[in-house]
Amino acid sequence: MANAEIGVIGGSGFYSFLEDVTEVEVETPYGPPSDSLFLGEIAGRQVAFLPRHGRSHGLAPHRINYRANLWALRSVGVKQVLGPCAVGGLRPEFGPGTLLVPDQLVDRTKARTQTFYDGLPLPNGSTSKVVHISLADPYCPEGRRTTLAAARGRDWEPVDGGTLVVIEGPRFSTRAESRWHAAMGWSVVGMTGHPEAVLARELGLCYTSMTLVTDLDAGAETGEGVSHEEVLKVFASNVDRLRTVLFDAVGGLQASETRNCLCAHALDGIDTGIELP
Numbered sequence: 558m559a560n561a562e563i564g565v566i567g568g569s570g571f572y573s574f575l576e577d578v579t580e581v582e583v584e585t586p587y588g589p590p591s592d593s594l595f596l597g598e599i600a601g602r603q604v605a606f607l608p609r610h611g612r613s614h615g616l617a618p619h620r621i622n623y624r625a626n627l628w629a630l631r632s633v634g635v636k637q638v639l640g641p642c643a644v645g646g647l648r649p650e651f652g653p654g655t656l657l658v659p660d661q662l663v664d665r666t667k668a669r670t671q672t673f674y675d676g677l678p679l680p681n682g683s684t685s686k687v688v689h690i691s692l693a694d695p696y697c698p699e700g701r702r703t704t705l706a707a708a709r710g711r712d713w714e715p716v717d718g719g720t721l722v723v724i725e726g727p728r729f730s731t732r733a734e735s736r737w738h739a740a741m742g743w744s745v746v747g748m749t750g751h752p753e754a755v756l757a758r759e760l761g762l763c764y765t766s767m768t769l770v771t772d773l774d775a776g777a778e779t780g781e782g783v784s785h786e787e788v789l790k791v792f793a794s795n796v797d798r799l800r801t802v803l804f805d806a807v808g809g810l811q812a813s814e815t816r817n818c819l820c821a822h823a824l825d826g827i828d829t830g831i832e833l834p
């Protein structure tokens with residue numbers, strides 16, 4: 558069985574040039590993940606990459622099988638997940654090229670399955686209990702610290718903390734929605750950070766979000782509003798340094814077998830009713 562310790566959910570730009578990448582197809586009780594897992598080694602750590610939207614980018618954010626993605630990663634041994642993603646900035650000072658490592662999350666999605674513990678039977682006949690996990694602090698404090706240090710080590714001063722609000726998409730926000738998000742004090746807006754972080758916690762995995770601002774959201778800018786083309790352009794011009802920081806972060810993550818963060822203890826004393834991979 559293939560083995561990895563760290564999972565990276567992000568585009569093919571993060572792993573396509575690695576040498577010795579092994580492609581592994583994984584089945585899950587929730588159906589297929591977004592794509593195969595691509596296993597490789599970075600800084601002596603075994604890493605499983607999963608293209609969030611599929612390798613041809615054919616999956617819209619609301620159609621991603623988030624449960625299958627997290628389950629698949631855990632089933633190859635992953636204990637810590639890094640989730641880089643593109644976001645819109647909700648404040649003028651968070652312009653394109655800003656790297657923000659959020660410490661809070663707001664869910665504004667509408668129709669996504671966001672739990673493994675819904676009391677429904679799995680294909681193998683076992684039935685999950687209804688479990689309520691704590692998500693007061695949705696991101697791994699160790700992973701956040703490591704990611705921030707990795708960015709600073711590459712002279713890319715990150716924004717330490719802030720709230721990521723996740724919308725259903727695939728459309729961008731109206732100006733009114735965007736102004737509302739900003740008025741609430743939230744920092745950046747994306748379409749994939751939820752339920753990814755929630756499901757990682759439900760499996761006792763560490764999850765760290767690293768957001769790259771590709772545009773100012775409609776309420777924070779004064780022009781025509783955000784376009785998909787603009788987003789792709791800014792992402793492409795930052796993907797190299799984002800990958801560098803990501804790889805440094807992978808190398809700096811805590812040893813998985815000695816984890817003692819809140820994520821590692823998320824399921825302590827809880828009977829989930831189902832066997833986790």
Ligand SMILES: [Zn+2]
Pocket residue numbers: 697698699700762763764816818819820821
């Ligand atoms: Zn953790």
